Amino acid sequence: MEGTYMNMNVSVLLVNQDFCYAATHSLKYFYTATSGIPHFPEFVTEGLLDGLPITYYDSNIRRETPRQDWMAETEKYWDEQTQISIKTEKSFKGNIAVAQQRLNQSGGVHSFQRMYGCEWNDVTGATDGFNQYGYDGEDWLTLDLKNRRYIAPVEKAAITKYKWDHQKGLIERDINYLTQDCIDWLKIYLVFGEKTLKRTVLPSVSLLQKSPSSPVTCHATGFYPRSVMVFWRRDGEQVYEDVEHGEVLPNEDGTFQNSVHLTVKLEDLDSRRYECVVQLPGVQEDFVTRLENTNQAAEGSGSSGLIIGAVVGVLLLVAIVCGVVIWKKKKDAKKGFAPANSEY
Known part of the structure; x- marks a missing residue:
């Protein structure tokens, strides 16, 4: 990852930092590609730190953007992230086509998703990572960190599992990111967003x-x-x-x-x-x-409320892509996001 983050001494940055405002922290990224949904972005990504949106990209704006002021980087940095997201967009659109072919599908609404990231407990020091793929709201592939292999819960995904399992370099790259790089960036982002993450807003x-x-x-x-x-x-x-x-x-x-x-x-x-x-x-x-x-x-x-005759005016920002439920989902040489496997 280039830019301001790489110019900082991480070891100095994290010394004596107080992370006691939560025990377990998480850094997660969600990628969603869709087909058959008019007037809706065909590809969307979002990064979340402890559930707080920090990055966003979609195929309409075609620009990777920070969602928090403290995530702002130089223009060069976000240009680089945009180019990577554009390449990932192309890959994910292709994955939908491959899945449709294997499942003998033609037309209709379909989605292909990736959820990956890591967790760190600031009390015990325990860490965990995850990398999952889903198709049409169901599990497709899951990385088994312990056994260094992918698990395919559906038969149609076995072809991809076999291909990825035999590309040990790709698996080691993913595991290295999830267990090391992701944790490093998670801790750095916690420092940058400390003021926001420590705030309390009453309901x-x-x-x-x-x-x-x-x-x-x-x-x-x-x-x-x-x-x-x-x-x-x-x-x-x-x-x-x-x-x-x-x-x-x-x-x-x-x-x-x-x-x-x-x-x-x-x-x-x-x-x-x-x-x-x-x-x-x-x-x-x-x-x-x-x-x-x-x-x-x-x-x-707390704030008072009334029982009313109809549920009106309650706007729910649900994790849904135009009616398709998001199924339950930093760096390579230049960025804070794990690279996606392009060969599907």
Whole structure:
């Protein structure tokens, strides 16, 4: 990786840094190529640091861009990253065509994805890495770090597995990135983004219900950091039955949102026995919103909300590419991203 980062003494940069604001940190990159979706980018990449977007590229803007001010580099640096992403875009589009051929598919909406990155625990020092490929929302290939081989959960991917397993140089390159380079850059980015990553943003909490017979949703949004506890209580005790937990999802401003759904009897809607609780790391006070009828404001130490007749005005930034669910996915000589295997 060239530019400012490479000009810094990494060992000096990381000395005595306080990473105690989280135990496990992650650096992840997502690549998604799609076909058959009009007016939508055919290729999109995004880099995430502890769930916070830090880089972005798509085939419409054709420019690798920083998503955080502290990720800004020289123009030359981002020009180099753009050229690499353009090459990767071409490779991923080709991979869709190959997968369609092997699966005897023609036309329709298809997606090919890669998720890779690393994790580091700042308390134990433990690290982990992952490199996964998916097609049409299902697992396609996964790198087995321990046994230094790829795993193909579907028969149609066996051809690629066999090819990549016999290119030991490629596997060693990937493993070296995931276990060494990725960890190094993760630590560097944590230093650069320390002020942003250490901040605390309090949530806004609302209770939502489509109809008296539908589940009640406790929706917390606008909070940071990502790790938050959202749950229902009845008479002061946490409720586990008839509760469905949603995923923590990102907002466009770098904050997060989460929802928990409670199925409750109609006669209990106005009993004042239920309350939604939101707990944020580093904040001693819980955000409590009591379940009441549609005509009364909710009480609590957090932001108040109302049960309303329809879920309106709640914008969910879901990890979806135009209806295709993102399946559960820095450096080479010149950049902070792992190179993609082009020979498919």
